[in-house]
Amino acid sequence: MSRMPIYMDHHATTPVEPRVLAAMLPYFSEIFGNAASKDHEFGYQASHAVEQGRTQVAALINARPDEIIFTSGATESDNLALFGVAERYADTGDHIITCVTEHKAILDAAKHLEAQGKRVTYLRVNQYGQIDLDELRAAITPQTVLISIMAANNEIGTLAPLAEIGRIAREHGVLFHTDATQAAGSIPLDVQKMQIDLLSLSAHKMYGPKGIGALYVRRSNPRVRLAPLLYGGGHERGMRSGTLNVPGIVGFGVAAEIARREMKDQAAQLHAWTEQLFAGLQQHITGIALNGHPTERLPHNLNVYIPGVESRAFIAGLKDLAVATGSACTSASVEPSHVIMALGFGEERAHGSLRFGLGRSNDVAQTEQAIKLVSSRSIKLRSLLRD
Ligand SMILES: Cc1ncc(COP(=O)(O)O)c(C=O)c1O
Numbered sequence: 001m002s003r004m005p006i007y008m009d010h011h012a013t014t015p016v017e018p019r020v021l022a023a024m025l026p027y028f029s030e031i032f033g034n035a036a037s038k039d040h041e042f043g044y045q046a047s048h049a050v051e052q053g054r055t056q057v058a059a060l061i062n063a064r065p066d067e068i069i070f071t072s073g074a075t076e077s078d079n080l081a082l083f084g085v086a087e088r089y090a091d092t093g094d095h096i097i098t099c100v101t102e103h104k105a106i107l108d109a110a111k112h113l114e115a116q117g118k119r120v121t122y123l124r125v126n127q128y129g130q131i132d133l134d135e136l137r138a139a140i141t142p143q144t145v146l147i148s149i150m151a152a153n154n155e156i157g158t159l160a161p162l163a164e165i166g167r168i169a170r171e172h173g174v175l176f177h178t179d180a181t182q183a184a185g186s187i188p189l190d191v192q193k194m195q196i197d198l199l200s201l202s203a204h205k206m207y208g209p210k211g212i213g214a215l216y217v218r219r220s221n222p223r224v225r226l227a228p229l230l231y232g233g234g235h236e237r238g239m240r241s242g243t244l245n246v247p248g249i250v251g252f253g254v255a256a257e258i259a260r261r262e263m264k265d266q267a268a269q270l271h272a273w274t275e276q277l278f279a280g281l282q283q284h285i286t287g288i289a290l291n292g293h294p295t296e297r298l299p300h301n302l303n304v305y306i307p308g309v310e311s312r313a314f315i316a317g318l319k320d321l322a323v324a325t326g327s328a329c330t331s332a333s334v335e336p337s338h339v340i341m342a343l344g345f346g347e348e349r350a351h352g353s354l355r356f357g358l359g360r361s362n363d364v365a366q367t368e369q370a371i372k373l374v375s376s377r378s379i380k381l382r383s384l385l386r387d
Contacts, residue, residue: 002201005322006366009279010205010300011154011182012324016251017207017360025255029347033166033174035244036235053253059067060188061180061199063216069236070249073213074181076229077200078105078148080215080240081362083145084197084226089175093143096204099123099131099176100342101158102150106179107338119143124240127291127343129158133168140172149174151183153200155339155355156292157301159187175224181213183207185259186267186298192217192329197224203248207360208255211250215239230339268356273301277356278302280371285378291340291353302356303340305349309381314354317381321373324355 007015016024027049035050037043054065071077086096096111100122110120121139123131131149140147147169149160162178169176177198180189185206191199199216203209217239218224234242279289281304291303306314311325314336325337336350343349356370 002251005320006370007322007361008356008358008366008370009322011355011357013204013210014207014359015361016045016209017255017258020208020254020259024247024251027250031246033108034247036233046244047137049246050244050249053249054246056253056257056260057201057214057357058216060184060260061196061216062199063199066218066237067191067216069215069239070219070252071215071240072211072245074103074179074200075105075213077202077213077215078103078179079109080226080229081198081200082106082109082146082148083229084239084377085177085224086116086118086174086303087227089145090226090353093145095119095121095143096146097123097136097139097142097144097149098122098148099125099150101125101129101153101155101180102148103179103181104152106148106150107273110206113129117162123149125158125342127154127345128296128342129153129291129339130293130296131160133161133164137168140168140174142175144172147174149176149178151180151189152187152298152301153292153339154182155337156303156343157182158293159183159298160297162189162194162196168199170195175222176227182298182301185256185263186270186300187277188263190219196221203252203255206259208257209248210230212245212252214252233273245250247341255273262377266360267299273358273362273364274300274356276364276367277370278304280368281374284371284375291343291349300358302358303343303353304356305340305353306378307348307352309352309353309378311352314377314381318373318377321370323374325353341365 031045033042033046035046054068058065060069125225175197179200181202184201197218202213230241235241287307289305336347339352
């Protein structure tokens with residue numbers, strides 16, 4: 001087998017951690033029951049495993065286990081939050097507030113709601129990717145039913161002031177949803193302290209399996225109600241019908257538990273490596289600039305602009321390092337990143353940016369190697385441009 005490149009694309013996905021995989025394996029063939037089968041031991045065991053997973057996922061965000069609705073991933077969770085609230089609260093109002101740098105799972109769902117006659121405000125961001133809280137306040141109307149602002153951006157890592165947004169939403173009696181897909185497991189999240197009513201999660205961004213996620217739905221103060229996307233057997237308190245993905249839920253639970261226990265040490269480590277990476281790149285690449293906020297950012301994210309370099313051409317010749325040019329989830333399109341564009345620097349910057357997402361499997365030596373690979377590639381490309 002050929003040697004694999006150094007993996008620095010952990011915002012796209014993470015490998016399943018061995019402890020997670022070990023916990024999941026028996027649930028494929030030994031303990032294979034349907035968690036909804038209440039007539040025998042196979043079903044009881046599966047149901048017990050699901051409830052344990054639910055408790056572990058809830059603990060990561062300081063929620064109650066019965067506030068966790070399992071889904072197929074954050075795309076579904078985001079869709080369920082937006083469509084579920086829009087339909088269920090249609091009598092209260094028809095207005096939603098979100099932000100231009102959200103993931104497509106929010107933006108495209110919001111566009112679909114607009115096509116159905118709902119009204120959506122897309123808040124702008126400053127050069128660091130932050131919304132203005134006064135603009136948020138000013139956007140709220142008596143018809144506003146939901147504010148949806150992501151916890152951490154998947155491209156530039158900028159963090160949102162969740163507690164402040166939660167306070168504003170609560171003051172105005174508006175529900176607050178956050179897409180915490182990239183933040184969960186990397187930074188502390190507390191739905192009570194931050195007054196979050198709905199929160200999207202995905203296991204594969206925190207060393208769990210793909211195809212399993214969750215939506216936190218607050219059950220008291222206020223009790224949030226949602227219209228379902230899927231109708232059927234009434235699983236997950238009627239909000240998400242369909243046979244539960246038991247191995248996925250077991251893996252998600254263990255991944256969440258490990259993240260909760262090890263988050264602090266890991267964040268410090270990842271932050272040190274991203275600092276090392278940026279400092280090293282700055283030494284070798286003139287004019288390199290950071291995209292996103294210098295301090296209010298995910299510990300494992302580094303997004304940089306390398307002037308004079310087209311990032312697609314750049315990574316095409318970078319065979320020993322796996323990094324991204326934009327959001328992996330929209331990599332089928334070659335449009336400039338909507339996130340970098342929203343920062344206001346123009347198209348050239350959007351086409352000349354690279355995203356590094358560091359993770360547990362990286363180390364100091366790999367970081368040094370990444371500096372070497374990226375520096376020599378950019379020096380080479382720039383010299384070709386000059387010739
Ligand atoms: C911020 C954000 N939201 C939603 C998603 C979609 O998650 P999933 O792959 O679980 O559907 C992603 C995936 O990249 C993401 O980064």
